[in-house]
Amino acid sequence: MTRHSLLSFLMPTVMVATTSWIFVAPTNAREPIPIDPLWASADFRRAFTGAYGTDGRIEPGINTAERDVLDTVATKMRANDRTGAIATLSDNPLTSGSAALLFSLGSLHFEDGNVDVAVKSFEKALAAYPNFRDAHRNLAIALVQQAKLDEAEPHLIRSMELGSRDGLTLGLLGYIHASHGRHQAALQAYRLAQLTMPSEAQWKLGEAHALLALNDPRASASIYGELLSHRPADANLWMNQADAYLQIGESPLAIANLEFARRLGKIEAAEIISLGHLYLNETMTEDAVACYREALTAATPAPFDKAIDAIDALSRFQHWTGARELADLISNSPAYAAKLASSPETPKPALRTLAHFERVRALIELETGDATSAAVRVEALVKRDPLDAEALVLLARFREKEKRIPEAEMLLEQAARDPEHESAAMRALGEMRTRDGRYAESIEPLKQALRLAPDPRLEDYLKAVEQVADLRNP
Incomplete structure (x- = not known):
């Protein structure tokens, strides 16, 4: 248009x-x-x-x-x-x-x-x-x-x-x-x-x-x-x-x-x-998936970044089945084959878009029971770009699932060095420590995340953690 x-x-x-x-x-x-x-x-x-x-x-x-x-x-x-x-x-x-x-x-x-x-x-x-x-x-x-x-x-x-x-x-x-x-x-x-x-x-x-x-x-x-x-x-x-x-x-x-x-x-x-997206925001999920499917399989399909937006949107709504269907459509579509390939000559914006797709695909695999494949995918992203903060945060999730908590913490601290993702990394670190039962240790990273990105829900979460920490350490 x-x-x-x-x-x-x-x-x-x-x-x-x-x-x-x-x-x-x-x-x-x-x-x-x-x-x-x-x-x-x-x-x-x-x-x-x-x-x-x-x-x-x-x-x-x-x-x-x-x-x-x-x-x-x-x-x-x-x-x-x-x-x-x-x-x-x-x-x-x-x-x-x-x-x-x-x-x-x-x-x-x-x-x-x-x-x-x-x-x-x-x-x-x-x-x-x-x-x-x-x-x-x-x-x-x-x-x-x-x-x-x-x-x-x-x-x-x-x-x-x-x-x-x-x-x-x-x-x-x-x-x-x-x-x-x-x-x-x-x-x-x-x-x-x-x-x-x-x-x-x-x-x-x-x-x-x-x-x-x-x-x-x-x-x-x-x-x-x-x-x-x-x-x-x-x-x-x-x-x-x-x-x-x-x-x-x-x-x-x-x-x-x-x-x-x-x-x-x-x-x-x-x-x-x-x-x-509009259907999705009205919780009309099947209509949303039908639109995304049509856009990805059209004679002139949606641009690669828009196609990834569709998968990202479904992932945010935790509609993992639909998200996986779209990810498979993109992966198997000749129209997107060139976008899915990379070389030393690939421009940086195209590499960032491809990395975004790989991160979302890994998250989908994690949530649909294919954690091993997802971990391999994210590890490859981090190996390609050790400063990819979003990939580091995602890899930390895998390490937590594997009970490799110290390594997960190290990854999140590394991700927090990126100012754009510092708040998300600190929040993830605080939440992980809370899940690990280390309530007192989770307070400072949660406070730091709240300072960087004020959020009423995070504020309520922090108060609850502080209350539990006080009860455990009177």
């Missing part, structure tokens, strides 16, 4: 002893709406090809010879002979020095799809007549189509300074504001654009997008609902509205929207993973 990235939303999940979270990155990224559909709309064509006027403050005057050329062009255009009209202007020696004729030539080239040539004609027209309002505007439009937004913006602003207030100018200015993260300005521009182009869907989409970026998801969802009443087969609208529902906290409505998009067959595997 080519679109917009949203805020991540914290969704609580359940684990033994702790509460975890799944970060659901809703379907669309918060980037500007796609502008491409605008170029095909009837409103755009009408606005772009508006009649050339005679206001001397903002348009160059034309002499008799220029008017004769424009009359010939108009005659050819009435006969649907755009090629002939372009040739009339291109071949006439008057054109190179006439802002009016250069502007007309640029407009015809733009309509004919020759945007690069159109830009040059508009620039020449402005060189001949710098206050040519419509040349500023049309040049900006052509530059937007070339995705040269920084170059387009001053021309749009100049055309407005010269009096342009049409919906096309305002709407494109809104698009540029949104592209630069200026969402309040974008919202105002999109709303003004609708005063003269009320039926242009791109401006409504822009307004909805800006409202969502400005934390007004209810108003945004309402606009998407209005658009969906006219375009129910538009999967992007269903997904955009789902984003708004997620920001409101209406996960069931977001699920329903994403299911509509899924059944339209226009939702990508990464978004199906997100749908699975």
Whole structure:
């Protein structure tokens, strides 16, 4: 899906002893709406090809010879002979020095799809007549189509300074504001654009997008609902509205929207993973597994990191059967074979992702009765990277199960040297000592973990441990 990235939303999940979270990155990224559909709309064509006027403050005057050329062009255009009209202007020696004729030539080239040539004609027209309002505007439009937004913006602003207030100018200015993260300005521009182009869907989409970026998801969802009443087969609208529902906290409505998009067959595997996360957060585990399975076996499967997120999510919910199924799917899928291989040339980010998969797979094996295989897997990870704190914490679990407590403690102390994982390692150390009946010795690492990462559940756990320690050592 080519679109917009949203805020991540914290969704609580359940684990033994702790509460975890799944970060659901809703379907669309918060980037500007796609502008491409605008170029095909009837409103755009009408606005772009508006009649050339005679206001001397903002348009160059034309002499008799220029008017004769424009009359010939108009005659050819009435006969649907755009090629002939372009040739009339291109071949006439008057054109190179006439802002009016250069502007007309640029407009015809733009309509004919020759945007690069159109830009040059508009620039020449402005060189001949710098206050040519419509040349500023049309040049900006052509530059937007070339995705040269920084170059387009001053021309749009100049055309407005010269009096342009049409919906096309305002709407494109809104698009540029949104592209630069200026969402309040974008919202105002999109709303003004609708005063003269009320039926242009791109401006409504822009307004909805800006409202969502400005934390007004209810108003945004309402606009998407209005658009969906006219375009129910538009999967992007269903997904955009789902984003708004997620920001409101209406996960069931977001699920329903994403299911509509899924059944339209226009939702990508990464978004199906997100749908699975939403099902999981609603404890609809089988639906979640079905989504994950579909995403991993699609013709274009989910990216490797998203596939691992699915396994990780099921592991957090302790749905070990589903997690193992997905891990096996990934391990046996030709689509992921290259990602599962490593070499000295493998980039570090790819190695980290692969290590994450190996850690999760080891945890699944441990929880599904294959502890020996899991231990071998984690030992290999630690051998490959002795500073992998997460692998060290996991290996400590295996050593504890083997009653090799001193070695487990050493591994956790080593993991705690990584500031990013110090809290988790200290917590694991304190909990392990508690399980070993060493309550007094567990207090300090638990306190350290609590200082680093305040957690009400850990605070309660620590108080209980301190009470037991006091009872044992009055």
